[in-house]
Amino acid sequence: MRNFTNNNTARRYKAHVSLVGTTQLHLRNPYIIAWWSAAFPGFGHLLLSKYLRGYALILWELLVNNMAHLNYGIIYSFTGNFKMAKEVLEPRWLLLYLPVYIFGIWDSYRSAVDMNKVYLLAERENANFNSFIIGAVEVNYLDKRRPSMAIFWSFLTPGLGQLYIHRVITATFMVSFMIVFVYFSNVLVAVHFLFMGEISKATEALNPQWFLFIPSQIGFGVYDAYVNTVENNKLFDSEQRTFLRKNYNQYRIKIPTSAEV
Structure with a gap:
């Protein structure tokens, strides 16, 4: 029986199963990804499985938002206390916040569009990928x-x-x-x-x-x-379908019709 693993011979893979999780490509709405980046920088990238970039933006958000007192400014603005909002905001940190915030939205949208194209190519290539892994500390599998x-x-x-x-x-x-x-x-x-x-x-x-x-x-x-x-x-359904088709498709059973009987 064939060994279905990532052997780096294909150009693109739809997924990768590792000890710490399953990473996969699938179609995403770029506008929804951008919206989550606007709600909290880094979240859009996490949805794309771009973890290093996502966690970097999240840590940046926590640091700069707190130093700029941005959430205080939002609360005072929503309650109509615009004078307090002006007083509480720290302009040095606030001006540092804006470029990276806009970059997070733009980059997550751009990445979602590109990854949708990569997914379509990977789906057409339909290369084999590992669906089960076992190690000394963890077990992971598709189910x-x-x-x-x-x-x-x-x-x-x-x-x-x-x-x-x-x-x-x-x-x-x-x-x-x-x-x-x-x-x-x-x-x-x-x-x-x-x-x-x-x-x-x-x-x-x-x-x-x-x-x-x-x-x-x-x-x-x-x-x-x-x-x-x-x-x-x-x-899981796609991997099972591919496996059965490649390994058992040749064992088709011909059911005779009433005329042949």
């Missing part, structure tokens, strides 16, 4: 997962949905970021006061600069886990 479960676990804690579909690196970073956001925003302290009926104390305890990161984190965790679960299921 089908339930998208609803990926949504459920991601909604509870961003990163758990990625762990469910074996995207270990993304899951580790997302859970780590969520711990940082929850700790510095004091959101659990605010929830504690809220359950006790002390609304004013809950409001005072909440740190809006860090709290504003959490909605984007949860939304992205849910969306990313759902999309990748669906695409992994499609990849």
Whole structure:
């Protein structure tokens, strides 16, 4: 039986299964990718599996956004307090923020368009790729997962949905970021006061600069886990179909018709 592995003899592969996750090419809407980059720099690149660039932009966002007090400015602007928004913003960091923010949107859109073209070529070439790997620390293989479960676990804690579909690196970073956001925003302290009926104390305890990161984190965790679960299921079906066709297509059984009987 043939060994279905990435042997670097093909020009393009649709997917690669490794100990830390499954990376694959599939069609993506460039506008949705750009939107996620606008919501949080780096998220669009993570959707494209460009992890190094994505995590670099996320770390940059956390640093520069906090130094510029951008989230404070957003909250004051949305509440109509434009004078406080002007006072709280740090212009030296804010002017540094804008070029990289725009670059993240543009680069994720451009990359999505290019990767869609690469996917179409890889789909036409349909080269063999590995679907199972086992090592001393982990096992990973293609199988089908339930998208609803990926949504459920991601909604509870961003990163758990990625762990469910074996995207270990993304899951580790997302859970780590969520711990940082929850700790510095004091959101659990605010929830504690809220359950006790002390609304004013809950409001005072909440740190809006860090709290504003959490909605984007949860939304992205849910969306990313759902999309990748669906695409992994499609990849599983495609790999199974290719394997059966190449190895068992010659054993076709001819069913006689009533006339031949």
